[in-house]
Amino acid sequence: MPLVAAAVCPHPPLIVPEVAGAAAPELDDLRAACDAAVARLCASGARSIVVVGVDDRSADLDHPFRGSFAPWGLPLEVRLGDLPDGRVGTDGLPLSLLVGAWLVRRRPVPGGGAMSWRMKTVGADEPAERCAAWGARLGSNHPWGLLVMGDGSACRGEKAPGYADPRAEAYDAGVARALADADTDALLGLDPELSAQLMVAGRAPWQVLAGAARTAGGDWRGELRYHAAPYGVAYFVASWERS
Numbered sequence: 001m002p003l004v005a006a007a008v009c010p011h012p013p014l015i016v017p018e019v020a021g022a023a024a025p026e027l028d029d030l031r032a033a034c035d036a037a038v039a040r041l042c043a044s045g046a047r048s049i050v051v052v053g054v055d056d057r058s059a060d061l062d063h064p065f066r067g068s069f070a071p072w073g074l075p076l077e078v079r080l081g082d083l084p085d086g087r088v089g090t091d092g093l094p095l096s097l098l099v100g101a102w103l104v105r106r107r108p109v110p111g112g113g114a115m116s117w118r119m120k121t122v123g124a125d126e127p128a129e130r131c132a133a134w135g136a137r138l139g140s141n142h143p144w145g146l147l148v149m150g151d152g153s154a155c156r157g158e159k160a161p162g163y164a165d166p167r168a169e170a171y172d173a174g175v176a177r178a179l180a181d182a183d184t185d186a187l188l189g190l191d192p193e194l195s196a197q198l199m200v201a202g203r204a205p206w207q208v209l210a211g212a213a214r215t216a217g218g219d220w221r222g223e224l225r226y227h228a229a230p231y232g233v234a235y236f237v238a239s240w241e242r243s
Contacts, residue, residue: 002139002143002215002216002217002218003138003139003144003145003146003212003213003215003216004044004045004046004143004144004145004241004242005040005041005044005045005046005145005146005239005240005241005242006041006145006146006147006148006209006212006213006239006240007037007038007040007041007145007146007147007148007237007238007239007240008037008148008149008150008179008202008206008209008236008237008238008239008240009034009037009038009099009100009103009147009148009149009237010030010034010099010149010150010151010152010202010233010235010236010237011053011095011096011098011099011100011149011150011151011201012027012099012151012231012233012235013069013072013095013099014027014231015027015030015031015034015099015102015103016069016072016074016076016099016102017031018069018074018076019069019072019073019074019076026230027230029226029228030226030228030230030235030237033225033226033237034103034226034237035103035106035107036225036237036239037225037237037238037239038103038104038106038107038147039107040239040241041145041147041239042104042107042115042145044143044145044241045143046115046143046144046145047115047116047140047142047143047144048115048116048117048118048140048142048144048145049104049115049116049117049118049144049145049146049147050117050118050119050120050138050144050145050146050147051097051100051101051104051117051118051119051120051147051149052119052120052121052122052146052147052148052149052205052208052209053094053095053096053097053099053100053119053121053122053148053149053150053205054094054096054121054122054123054124054149054150054201054202054204054205055094055096055097055121055122055123055124056123056124057121057123058120058121058122058123058126058134059120059121060118060120061090061093061097061118061119061120061121062090063081063090063117063118063119064079064080064081064090065079065080065081065090065093065097065101065117065119066078066079066080066090066091066092066093067091067092067093067094067097067098067101068092068098069098069102078093078098078101078102078105079101079105080101080104080105080117080119081117090119093119094121096121096149096150096201096205097119097121097149099149100119100147100149101119103147104117104147120138122134122204122205122208123204124196124201124203124204125192125196125204126192126204127192128188128189128190128192128207131204131205131207131208131210131211132188132207132208132210132211132214133211134208134211135207135208135209135210135211135212135213135214135215136211136212136214136215138208138212139215146208146209146212148202148205148206148208148209149202149205150200150201150202150203150204150205150206150236151200151201151202151233151234151235152171152172152175152200152202152229152233152234152235152236153165153168153171153172153198153199153200153229153233153234154198154199154200154201154232154233154234155167155168155198155199155232156168156169156172156229156232156233156234157229157232159231159232160229160231160232160233161199161232161233162198162199162232165197165198167194167197167198168198168234171194171195171198171200172227172229172234172236174186174190175187175190175202175206175234175236176224176227176236178206179206179222179224179236179238179240180222180223180224180238181222182213182220182221182222182240183222184210184211184213184214184220185210187206187207187209187210188207188210188211190203190206190207192204202236209240213240216242218242218243219242219243220240220241220242220243221240221241221242221243222238222239222240223238223239223240224236224237224238225237225238225239
C-alpha cells in the first residue's frame with residue numbers, strides 16, 4: 001500500500017517546554033505547528049507511521065522505543081510502544097527520534113492502540129540517491145504515513161551554532177519552497193556537501209521523504225506550517241497529502 005501522508009518537523013531539544021524553561025514561550029508557535037502537523041498525519045487514515053530522523057548511521061530500530069532528555073538537563077523519559085514484560089527494544093534514541101517520539105506522545109492518537117509505529121535512522125552522510133532508494137523501500141501492506149524529523153541550516157546569524165554563512169538564507173528558502181510545493185525534485189537536488197557545510201540536519205531525512213513520495217506516485221500537495229530561524233537554526237513544519 002502506498003504512502004498516504006507525511007509530516008515534517010524539526011528536532012531542537014528546546015521544543016520541550018521543561019528543557020527550555022523560561023524561554024519556552026519563544027517556541028510556542030513552533031510547538032503548535034508541530035502538534036497540528038502530527039495530528040493531521042495521525043488522522044490521515046494511516047494505520048502505521050514511520051518516524052525517520054538523522055543519526056550517524058542508517059538503521060531500522062527495534063520496537064518498542066525509549067529515550068531520555070537527560071543529556072539536555074531534563075530527566076524526562078519518552079517511550080513509544082511497550083512489551084508485556086517491560087523489555088525495551090531500542091534504548092537511547094538519537095535526538096531526532098527522541099523529539100519525534102515526544103511529539104507523537106503529546107496528543108491522543110485517533111484509533112488508540114490501532115496505530116503502529118516504526119522508527120528508522122538515516123545516516124547524515126548518505127548520498128541523495130541512497131536516501132531516495134531507502135525511502136522507496138519503506139512501504140507497508142496497509143496505508144502508512146511518514147513523520148520526518150530534520151532541521152535546516154544552523155548558520156543564520158553570528159549567534160548561530162555555525163556562525164553566519166551568507167549561503168544559509170537562500171538554502172533555507174529553497175527548502176521552504178520545496179516543502180510548501182511538495183517538490184520531490186527540489187529536495188533530491190539538495191547538495192550533501194553544501195548541506196554539511198551549513199550544518200543541515202534534515203537533508204537526508206527530507207530526501208527519504210522525496211523517495212517515498214515519488215515511489216507512491218500520484219500528485220501531492222504541501223502545506224508549510226512554519227518557517228523561521230529563532231536561534232540561528234532554520235526550523236520547518238510541513239504537511240504533505242495526496243491530492
